[in-house]
Amino acid sequence: xxxxxxxAWLASHELRLGWRDLTSLVTAGGRRRRNAIxxxxxxxxxxxxxxNWVVKxxxxxxxxxxxxxxxxxxxxxxxxxxxxxxxxMESVTRIFYTRSDLDLILTSPVxxxxxxxxxxxxxxxxxxxxxxxxxxxxxxTLAWHGGPRWLAGYGVVAAMAATATAFALALTIALFRLxxxxxxxxxxxxxxxxxxxxxxxxxxxxxxxxxxxxxxxxALHSPWLVARLPDADSVVWWPARAALGDIxxxxxxxxxxxxxxxxxxxxxxxxxxxxxxAAAGVSAAAVRQRRTSLRLRPRTPSSALRRKEWLLLWxxxxxxxxxxxxxxxxxxxxxxxxxxxRHGTNAYVVLIPVMVMxxxxxxxxxAWLSISGEDAPDLIATxxxxxxxxxxxxxxxxxxxxxxxxxxxxAVLAFESVYAALVLALGIAAATAAxxxxxxxxxxxxxxxxxxxxxxxxxxxxxxxAFSSVSWAATAxxxxxxxxxxxxxxAVALAILLGIWLVRPRTA
Amino acid sequence: MxxxxxxxxxxxxxxxxxxxxxxxxxxxxIYGGEFYCLLGPNGAxxxxxxxxxxxxxxxxxxxxxxxxxxxxxxxxxxxxxxxxLSDEPMVYDKLTPYEYLExxxxxxxxxxxxxxxxxxxxxxxxxxxxxxxxxxxxFSKGMRQKVALAGAxxxxxxxxxxxxxxxxxxxxxxxxxxxxxxxxxxxGGTVIMTTHILEVAERMADRIGVIANGRLIAxxxxxxxxxxxxxxxxxxxxxxxxxxxxxxxxx
Numbered sequence: 001x002x003x004x005x006x007x008a009w010l011a012s013h014e015l016r017l018g019w020r021d022l023t024s025l026v027t028a029g030g031r032r033r034r035n036a037i038x039x040x041x042x043x044x045x046x047x048x049x050x051x052n053w054v055v056k057x058x059x060x061x062x063x064x065x066x067x068x069x070x071x072x073x074x075x076x077x078x079x080x081x082x083x084x085x086x087x088x089m090e091s092v093t094r095i096f097y098t099r100s101d102l103d104l105i106l107t108s109p110v111x112x113x114x115x116x117x118x119x120x121x122x123x124x125x126x127x128x129x130x131x132x133x134x135x136x137x138x139x140x141t142l143a144w145h146g147g148p149r150w151l152a153g154y155g156v157v158a159a160m161a162a163t164a165t166a167f168a169l170a171l172t173i174a175l176f177r178l179x180x181x182x183x184x185x186x187x188x189x190x191x192x193x194x195x196x197x198x199x200x201x202x203x204x205x206x207x208x209x210x211x212x213x214x215x216x217x218x219a220l221h222s223p224w225l226v227a228r229l230p231d232a233d234s235v236v237w238w239p240a241r242a243a244l245g246d247i248x249x250x251x252x253x254x255x256x257x258x259x260x261x262x263x264x265x266x267x268x269x270x271x272x273x274x275x276x277x278a279a280a281g282v283s284a285a286a287v288r289q290r291r292t293s294l295r296l297r298p299r300t301p302s303s304a305l306r307r308k309e310w311l312l313l314w315x316x317x318x319x320x321x322x323x324x325x326x327x328x329x330x331x332x333x334x335x336x337x338x339x340x341x342r343h344g345t346n347a348y349v350v351l352i353p354v355m356v357m358x359x360x361x362x363x364x365x366x367a368w369l370s371i372s373g374e375d376a377p378d379l380i381a382t383x384x385x386x387x388x389x390x391x392x393x394x395x396x397x398x399x400x401x402x403x404x405x406x407x408x409x410x411a412v413l414a415f416e417s418v419y420a421a422l423v424l425a426l427g428i429a430a431a432t433a434a435x436x437x438x439x440x441x442x443x444x445x446x447x448x449x450x451x452x453x454x455x456x457x458x459x460x461x462x463x464x465x466a467f468s469s470v471s472w473a474a475t476a477x478x479x480x481x482x483x484x485x486x487x488x489x490x491a492v493a494l495a496i497l498l499g500i501w502l503v504r505p506r507t508a
Numbered sequence: 509m510x511x512x513x514x515x516x517x518x519x520x521x522x523x524x525x526x527x528x529x530x531x532x533x534x535x536x537x538i539y540g541g542e543f544y545c546l547l548g549p550n551g552a553x554x555x556x557x558x559x560x561x562x563x564x565x566x567x568x569x570x571x572x573x574x575x576x577x578x579x580x581x582x583x584x585x586x587x588x589x590x591x592x593l594s595d596e597p598m599v600y601d602k603l604t605p606y607e608y609l610e611x612x613x614x615x616x617x618x619x620x621x622x623x624x625x626x627x628x629x630x631x632x633x634x635x636x637x638x639x640x641x642x643x644x645x646x647f648s649k650g651m652r653q654k655v656a657l658a659g660a661x662x663x664x665x666x667x668x669x670x671x672x673x674x675x676x677x678x679x680x681x682x683x684x685x686x687x688x689x690x691x692x693x694x695x696g697g698t699v700i701m702t703t704h705i706l707e708v709a710e711r712m713a714d715r716i717g718v719i720a721n722g723r724l725i726a727x728x729x730x731x732x733x734x735x736x737x738x739x740x741x742x743x744x745x746x747x748x749x750x751x752x753x754x755x756x757x758x759x
Contacts, residue, residue: 296606296609296610296613296620296623296624296627297610297620299610299611299613299614299620300614300617301614301615301616301617303614304610304611304613304614304615305614305615307611307614308600308603308611311602311603311607312600312602312603315602315643316602375598375599375600375601376598376599376600377598378562378564378592378594378598379592379598379612379615379659380615381562381563381564382562382563382564382587382590382591382592383587383612383615383616384584384585384587384588384615384616384617385584385615386584
C-alpha cells in the first residue's frame, strides 16, 4: 500500500476509478457480468479471425521495405493516430467540463499539479489500452505468422497513444486560451470529429480526383506521391520501421513519445486545475436568444412537441458536432457526384449505400435524443396529450431532421438519374424508420446529456442499429444496380427488425 | 366550511405496491379552493400518492377523480385541469423561459392570445423579465423552479399538485412561490402539496393530512390535529411527531 497523497497513491486511486468505469461500461452497470465475459471472448476470437484474414499475407514483409509499403504502413499509423487524437481530445474535454470531484481535489491539501499530472497520465493510459486492445489481434496474428519482431507493434501503439494524448492536451489548452471556456467545448468536439474523419475523407477526395474511385489506397500509391516522399532511411519512416520490428527505430519512437507526454504533463498540469474550474463554471454563463418579442405563436400539441425537439437538437453542441461529422463523411460522395457529372460516368451508384448508412446512423442518434433523452418527462407525462401522439410528434421531428440533411443530395442525384434518386430516398426512409423503430423498442428514460453513453444502455439496440443500417445500405446498393437480389439484404434487414421486436423489453 | 364546496380531488381505496405497500387504500377528499398539505415521514407514500394523482404512476387499485373527472378512465381530460410541480424543476436547458411557456401552452392547447397574456403576467410576477429570453442552462435552482412554476400556471389549472416545491429555494424565491400559491387559492384554485417544512403547512394550509405507511392517519385543520394528538401539544411539529409516533407504536 503506497503512502497517501503520493503520486503512486493517486495513481492507484485513478486506476481503481478507471477500472470501475470500464467494468460498468462493459457489464452495463454490473448487471450482466457473465454475458459480458462471453461477449468479450467471442469478440476476441472473431477479431483474431478477422485479423488473420486481413493481415496474414503481410507477415513476411521485411524491415527494409519498399517506399510503397512504408507509405501504406505510415498512413495506417497516421490514420490510427488521428483517431487516437480525436478520442484523447474528447477525453480531455470531458475532464475539463465535468465538475465531478474537482471541488474535492482543489480544496484538499494535496498539490493540484500532482493530481492533474496523474489524471493526464490516466488519459494517456486509457487511450493506449483501448488502442492496444483493438490492435492486439492484428499484432498477434502478424507475430504468429511472421515471428516475434512484430510484437514491436505494441510499443508503437503505446507511443502513438502517448503522443496523441500530448497533442490533445496541447490543442485543447490552446483552444481554451484562444477562444475561452464557453466556445472551447463546442469547437473541441468539432475539431475532434474533424480530425477523426478528416484524414480518411481527405484521402478519399484525393482518390476520387486521381482515380475516380473512393479507394484510399489509390491515392497513397500514386507515382506523384511516391516521387515526392523522403528516402527510406528518413526519420519520417521510423514509426513504420518500428512497427516492422526495427529495434533501433522502436527505441527512438518510444523515447520520443515518453519525452513528449512527460513534457506535456509537466507543462500543462500546473494550470490544468485553473482551466478545469473555468470550464466547469461555463454552465453558469448566460446565452441569450435573439428573439425578444413577447408574442407567443399558436401551436397544437404536436407542433409544439416537434418545434421543441428541433430547437433542442439545433442547440445541442454535441449533436451539432456529431451531425457535422456525418455530413463530413458525405463530403467524398458529394465530390464523387460532382466528378460523375463532369465525366458522365455512373459512379453515383457508390453514393447510395454510403448515404443510406449515414442516414441510419444519424437517425439512430436523433431518435435516441428525441424518444429517450427527454429532460422533462414529468411535464410531458402530465400534459393532456396521449402517449401515442407524443411519440408520433417525436418521430416526425426525427424524420424531418433527417430529411433536411439528405433531401438536397437526393435532389441533386435526381438530375442524374431519377431511378437512383428514388432508390436513395427509399433507402434513407427505410434506414431512418428502422433506426427509429429500434429506439422505440428500447426506449428508456434518460437525460439528453447522457447521449455519449447511450450505447451502454442496450448493446442489442446498438448492434441492431448498426446491422440494420448496413443491411438497408446493401439493399439500396443492389437495388440501384438494378437487381432483384436486393430482396436478400432487405429480408436480412426485416429479420433484424423482427428480432428486435421479439426481444424488446416488455416494459418499454 | 369546505364541505359546501365542490370536490376537487377524491381518491378511494388508492393502492400502490412496490416491494411493500407504498400507498395502502388511501381515501382523500380535497375541496375546491382549498390549500391541502400532505405531511408524513420519509417513505410514508406522499410522493407516490401525488404521482398517481398527477397521472405519472398507475395505481394497483382504487379510483381517482379530479374535478369530477375519472382520471384513470379519461386521463387527458383530467390532465387538462391539473398542474404538477416537483422539487426537481424539469425545464429544458436549451430553451428560454418564454419558449418553455410557449411549449407548455401548446401542449395544453391554450390559444395564443390567452397564453401570451398569461405568460407576460407570470414572467413579470415571478421577476423573470430580464431572463425571459435567456436559455435556462445557466439558471440557479430557484430560477428554474420559477420557470417550472410559470409553466404549471400558464394553462390556469384548477388543481395544482406540488411535491416539495420549496426544497432548495432561498427565502425570497420561497416567499414568491408561497404568494403565488396563496393567490391561486384565493381565486378558487385548489392546491395539494407535500412538504417537510412544517411551518409552511402550519401557515398556509386550510387542512393537513398526515400519512404514514401509505395510510392517512390523521386529517383536519391545525386545531383539529392538535386535539387529536393530545392536550399537551402546542405546535404542528409536536402534533405531527406525536401522531407519527403513535402510528409507529401501533404498527
